[in-house]
Amino acid sequence: MNILLTGGAGFIGRAVAMKLLKDGHQLVILDDLSNGQEENIKEFRTELTEFIIGDIKNETLLEEIFNKYDFDICYHLGASINVQDSIDDPRTTFNNDTIGTFYIMEQCRTHQVKVVFMSTCMVYDRCIDENGITEAHPTKPASPYAGAKIAAENMVLSYFYAYGLPTVVVRPFNTYGPFQKTGGEGGVVAIFIHKKLKGEYLSIYGEGTQTRDLLYVDDCADFVVQAGYSDKVSGEILNAGLGQDVSINELAKMIVQDDSRIKHIKHIHPQSEIQKLLCNYEKAKKLLQWEPKVSLEKGISKTEEWIKETYQWK
Numbered sequence: 051m052n053i054l055l056t057g058g059a060g061f062i063g064r065a066v067a068m069k070l071l072k073d074g075h076q077l078v079i080l081d082d083l084s085n086g087q088e089e090n091i092k093e094f095r096t097e098l099t100e101f102i103i104g105d106i107k108n109e110t111l112l113e114e115i116f117n118k119y120d121f122d123i124c125y126h127l128g129a130s131i132n133v134q135d136s137i138d139d140p141r142t143t144f145n146n147d148t149i150g151t152f153y154i155m156e157q158c159r160t161h162q163v164k165v166v167f168m169s170t171c172m173v174y175d176r177c178i179d180e181n182g183i184t185e186a187h188p189t190k191p192a193s194p195y196a197g198a199k200i201a202a203e204n205m206v207l208s209y210f211y212a213y214g215l216p217t218v219v220v221r222p223f224n225t226y227g228p229f230q231k232t233g234g235e236g237g238v239v240a241i242f243i244h245k246k247l248k249g250e251y252l253s254i255y256g257e258g259t260q261t262r263d264l265l266y267v268d269d270c271a272d273f274v275v276q277a278g279y280s281d282k283v284s285g286e287i288l289n290a291g292l293g294q295d296v297s298i299n300e301l302a303k304m305i306v307q308d309d310s311r312i313k314h315i316k317h318i319h320p321q322s323e324i325q326k327l328l329c330n331y332e333k334a335k336k337l338l339q340w341e342p343k344v345s346l347e348k349g350i351s352k353t354e355e356w357i358k359e360t361y362q363w364k
């Protein structure tokens with residue numbers, strides 16, 4: 051198939067691109083490199099049909115790209131992803147995540163291209179059920195990031211209902227693994243491992259009792275790719291996670307194995323924290339035969355290996 055992947059130079063986009071190429075598709079990546087890096091696609095750049103550095107908010111560019119290629123599917127991952135940034139500067143997140151998605155949808159409507167929209171578990175209200183969060187669980191726009199994604203999800207689904215365009219909304223839970231950034235803008239696993247290796251304290255916001263369901267990046271990419279291949283999921287919302295949550299305190303201990311290396315600091319956005327996130331992925335299992343394959347222990351060790359190899363430790 052001819053496939054467009056937005057955000058393909060980012061952390062998850064990179065893994066999605068590798069799977070799509072492995073499956074033999076013609077792949078175009080569009081990324082403005084606002085958070086992605088050319089380094090991320092170095093391994094497979096020559097296999098791409100085209101790598102376009104550009105913004106999804108540039109409608110003229112989108113028109114050119116969609117006119118040039120006869121796409122079968124658009125995997126739309128390009129977005130502003132940071133909760134804190136969205137609180138500090140909601141305009142950027144809204145413009146990229148909601149308006150940008152609308153521009154993508156308009157092209158997909160005109161050119162009849164199937165859409166896989168990458169949402170997030172951060173749209174959910176806290177988990178109160180031991181069976182975890184199903185797709186029927188209430189949403190809560192606790193941050194502008196969540197609000198912008200919920201708005202975009204609704205637009206994406208409206209194109210299914212109003213125009214019959216095949217669209218699917220995927221909501222992966224917090225994803226981690228190689229190629230995730232290790233600074234403040236990265237994910238908790240990468241940040242903690244990096245701090246451990248540098249001999250620094252692991253800082254936990256608030257009490258550390260908040261939990262996350264952590265999904266290894268290859269499992270996440272498998273899920274996203276499968277959602278695009280299936281005819282059974284049009285108009286659907288689908289979760290993916292490990293189906294097991296861990297508190298941030300437990301996670302820090304798993305990574306550093308030493309309580310004296312962990313400190314608790316004042317939460318910078320307690321009002322936007324989601325206290326418990328536990329994924330129920332039964333729907334994805336039933337419709338896509340998808341299940342996570344990488345345990346948290348294995349995933350952490352693979353991530354640590356990558357960080358060790360990638361950064362210079364002197």
Ligand SMILES: NC(=O)c1ccc[n+]([C@@H]2O[C@H](COP(=O)([O-])OP(=O)(O)OC[C@H]3O[C@@H](n4cnc5c(N)ncnc54)[C@H](O)[C@@H]3O)[C@@H](O)[C@H]2O)c1
Nearest residue numbers: 057060061062081082083084085086105106128129224225
């Ligand atoms: N990391 C997670 O835990 C997680 C979990 C669930 C969902 N998601 C979603 O998955 C997607 C990828 O996230 P990620 O963690 O790989 O983050 P990332 O920042 O590494 O990837 C996003 C990519 O989109 C690009 N981008 C941003 N704005 C753009 C624009 N206007 N035009 C073109 N490209 C643009 C960035 O340069 C980056 O390469 C996002 O939609 C995110 O919301 C992430």
